[in-house]
Amino acid sequence: MLLSVVSVKVSFAQNGDNGKNRTESVQLIPIETAHSATVFEVGKDNRLHMVYLGSKLPENKEYNQIIGQYRQGTDYSEVSDVVYPASGSQNLFEPAISVRHADGNQSLDLKFVSVQTKQMDKDIKLTEIILKDEVYPFEVHLFYKTYFATDVVETWADIMHEEKGSVRMDKFASAGLYLRGSKFWLTHYHGDWAKEMRPEQTLITHGIKTLDSKLGSRADLFQPPVFMIALGQKAREDAGKVIYGSLEWSGNFRVDLELDNLNNLRVIPGINNYASSFDLPKDSLFTTAKFLYTFSDRGQGQASRQLQRWARDNKILDGNGQRLTLLNNWESTYFDFNEDKLRSLLKDTKSLGVDLFLLDDGWFGNSYPRNNDHAGLGDWQANRKKLPNGIASLVKEATNMGVKFGIWLEPEMVNPKSDLYHQHPDWVLKQAKRPEYYFRNQLVLDLTNPAVQDFIFRIVDTLFTQNPGLAYIKWDCNAVIYNAYSLHESQQGRLYIDYVQGLYNVLKRIRAKYPKIPMMLCSGGGGRVDYGALQYFTEFWPSDNTDPLERIYMQWEYSYFYPAIATANHVTNWGKQPLKYRVDVAMMGKMGFDIPVHDLSAPDLNFCQASVVNYNKIKDIIWHGDQYRLQSPWTNDVASLMYVDRDKMHGVIFNYLVNARYGSGSHTPIKWKGLDPNRKYRIREINLYPGTTSTLKGDDVLSGDFLMTIGYNPKVDASRSSVILVADAVQS
Numbered sequence: 001m002l003l004s005v006v007s008v009k010v011s012f013a014q015n016g017d018n019g020k021n022r023t024e025s026v027q028l029i030p031i032e033t034a035h036s037a038t039v040f041e042v043g044k045d046n047r048l049h050m051v052y053l054g055s056k057l058p059e060n061k062e063y064n065q066i067i068g069q070y071r072q073g074t075d076y077s078e079v080s081d082v083v084y085p086a087s088g089s090q091n092l093f094e095p096a097i098s099v100r101h102a103d104g105n106q107s108l109d110l111k112f113v114s115v116q117t118k119q120m121d122k123d124i125k126l127t128e129i130i131l132k133d134e135v136y137p138f139e140v141h142l143f144y145k146t147y148f149a150t151d152v153v154e155t156w157a158d159i160m161h162e163e164k165g166s167v168r169m170d171k172f173a174s175a176g177l178y179l180r181g182s183k184f185w186l187t188h189y190h191g192d193w194a195k196e197m198r199p200e201q202t203l204i205t206h207g208i209k210t211l212d213s214k215l216g217s218r219a220d221l222f223q224p225p226v227f228m229i230a231l232g233q234k235a236r237e238d239a240g241k242v243i244y245g246s247l248e249w250s251g252n253f254r255v256d257l258e259l260d261n262l263n264n265l266r267v268i269p270g271i272n273n274y275a276s277s278f279d280l281p282k283d284s285l286f287t288t289a290k291f292l293y294t295f296s297d298r299g300q301g302q303a304s305r306q307l308q309r310w311a312r313d314n315k316i317l318d319g320n321g322q323r324l325t326l327l328n329n330w331e332s333t334y335f336d337f338n339e340d341k342l343r344s345l346l347k348d349t350k351s352l353g354v355d356l357f358l359l360d361d362g363w364f365g366n367s368y369p370r371n372n373d374h375a376g377l378g379d380w381q382a383n384r385k386k387l388p389n390g391i392a393s394l395v396k397e398a399t400n401m402g403v404k405f406g407i408w409l410e411p412e413m414v415n416p417k418s419d420l421y422h423q424h425p426d427w428v429l430k431q432a433k434r435p436e437y438y439f440r441n442q443l444v445l446d447l448t449n450p451a452v453q454d455f456i457f458r459i460v461d462t463l464f465t466q467n468p469g470l471a472y473i474k475w476d477c478n479a480v481i482y483n484a485y486s487l488h489e490s491q492q493g494r495l496y497i498d499y500v501q502g503l504y505n506v507l508k509r510i511r512a513k514y515p516k517i518p519m520m521l522c523s524g525g526g527g528r529v530d531y532g533a534l535q536y537f538t539e540f541w542p543s544d545n546t547d548p549l550e551r552i553y554m555q556w557e558y559s560y561f562y563p564a565i566a567t568a569n570h571v572t573n574w575g576k577q578p579l580k581y582r583v584d585v586a587m588m589g590k591m592g593f594d595i596p597v598h599d600l601s602a603p604d605l606n607f608c609q610a611s612v613v614n615y616n617k618i619k620d621i622i623w624h625g626d627q628y629r630l631q632s633p634w635t636n637d638v639a640s641l642m643y644v645d646r647d648k649m650h651g652v653i654f655n656y657l658v659n660a661r662y663g664s665g666s667h668t669p670i671k672w673k674g675l676d677p678n679r680k681y682r683i684r685e686i687n688l689y690p691g692t693t694s695t696l697k698g699d700d701v702l703s704g705d706f707l708m709t710i711g712y713n714p715k716v717d718a719s720r721s722s723v724i725l726v727a728d729a730v731q732s
């Protein structure tokens with residue numbers, strides 16, 4: 001029995017003239033959202049071809065006319081544009097799927113069987129298209145889940161067969177897109193520790209460009225799975241056609257972008273098949289990772305607002321809810337603390353006015369105390385010397401003070417200097433006959449093993465059971481997988497995939513029992529930021545680099561793909577900028593502090609306290625409103641970014657000097673966006689440092705039209721390097 005979910009199989013149409021007459025389509029399948037359309041066509045060859053991805057046309061039947069308008073040369077194979085290309089038959093290009101059948105044959109040619117759609121709710125529709133090989137009992141079901149209002153599409157494939165033995169899967173992508181003749185500009189990202197989200201934009205040339213990760217865990221350390229393709233010309237903020245894409249997968253990914261002889265672009269995203277061939281037994285089903293994309297014909301700004309809203313409404317845990325402001329101890333203590341020090345940090349938390357104290361690394365390990373990053377990972381018992389009364393007494397004390405308490409965990413990892421490593425050497429991913437090789441002195445646990453999954457679930461569960469007051473988890477993951485080998489796996493080709501599935505199993509169990517507890521997704525900074533994981537997390541840690549100047553660029557780039565409510569920004573002592581600048585930059589997302597509060601001067605402390613009060617007044621606009629990028633830090637002296645609430649009644653505008661050269665500043669007005677042109681707005685500067693006054697008039701009332709056509713000058717210069725403005729609609 002094949003595990004078909006929603007479809008009804010219909011018998012094959014006849015194969016006709018073997019696809020030679022491509023202009024006659026048997027059936028058109030438009031997958032539409034409010035403004036975009038992905039259109040497939042079942043040709044007379046019974047294959048599923050991709051006709052179009054772009055702006056929605058008012059007349060549905062005109063999608064039929066699109067192909068006839070292209071004269072790009074001969075498609076010898078006649079399958080260049082098939083939606084989910086397979087290898088071993090007519091296809092000459094990068095496949096989405098490659099298999100070796102039970103009899104050793106390597107050919108696959110998927111033909112259309114049926115399509116079925118199901119309206120899931122007012123906004124969401126699921127389309128399932130069944131494809132089947134005519135020679136082998138092998139099927140692929142393609143799914144397209146459309147989110148109408150936000151123009152987002154999630155797509156994935158179920159792969160299954162009824163062959164006599166197992167089928168070897170060599171490639172198993174989520175989807176295929178085929179974009180017709182244009183210039184294609186690709187924006188992708190590279191990075192490293194403290195250097196996350198560095199963009200590169202390049203014209204795609206003929207051949208294949210691959211974006212990928214082979215790191216296993218902490219998979220995005222060098223490259224995250226997000227990218228954008230601008231059609232026709234380079235990506236622009238408020239104009240032009242752009243497609244954003246990303247894999248919802250927290251492990252090895254691979255996106256192939258192939259510009260072919262017809263100048264068309266084939267995009268094949270999926271789980272990376274690197275070292276991951278595996279056998280799919282008869283009657284079982286393999287579900288690929290989801291690939292999400294959104295199309296905008298109004299530039300990057302619109303695309304990112306679509307994606308941010310989609311993420312808040314549909315993906316990130318509690319995306320439309322509240323978040324906790326916090327004080328973290330990592331940079332003020334590192335591993336060096338005891339109960340007294342933490343007690344005084346609880347008092348600092350209270351005096352700062354934030355919601356929660358977050359106890360970071362270093363609180364655990366007894367045989368091998370966690371006094372540095374060489375020991376203790378895996379032994380999740382409070383260190384008796386540092387915390388003789390355990391975590392419980394601190395949680396209790398925090399609760400009595402009216403402060404919430406959160407804790408750092410890195411549960412997927414183990415230091416060789418730990419009881420866990422000695423007790424369960426078989427739980428560790430490593431090559432038994434090769435020397436161990438460490439990343440941050442640690443190894444990765446084998447999450448393919450249900451016993452390890454259970455162990456990790458119990459770490460979290462025990463903490464919550466013993467400390468019902470515990471209110472927050474920071475979930476870290478600092479190592480990549482070296483010497484990949486699992487004692488638990490019978491097929492090593494499954495290891496990288498099952499690792500991620502194992503992680504998701506644990507997170508699912510945690511969420512089933514603790515559905516609302518806020519959790520931060522951290523991976524030595526931003527080494528694991530993706531929508532596969534974010535459905536279990538309320539926020540992510542973009543980078544250990546908290547230098548505010550660096551963060552302006554980084555947060556700018558993250559903002560293309562992720563909403564501010566999920567972007568944790570902490571005020572630290574990194575960077576040379578004044579405290580106000582550091583605080584203002586942290587306010588652009590989910591604000592926290594990681595500074596030694598007791599070392600602050602009285603005015604600095606006053607300022608921080610007042611900032612928390614100010615933040616509480618505007619955070620709803622930042623977390624739940626629409627974001628507009630006004631001026632890029634890459635090309636201007638002043639970076640400017642704005643949030644507007646859904647009713648367009650209130651806006652918050654952040655402005656930062658990013659150029660230290662003489663005379664740099666905001667010499668011309670900055671055009672605002674997203675306001676109601678017919679309303680008038682009163683403009684105020686907020687979050688001034690004690691003893692300073694604004695150089696702005698303070699009582700400006702201007703129309704939305706003026707502010708968006710002419711703009712407003714925040715008067716940023718070296719003496720006012722960071723300026724936050726608030727615009728409130730005035731009653732007319």
Ligand code: GLA
Pocket residue numbers: 330360361373408476478522523524525541543544
């Ligand atoms: C990682 C995180 C940091 C901190 C340390 C603790 O590097 O990104 O924020 O928690 O681990 O060891």
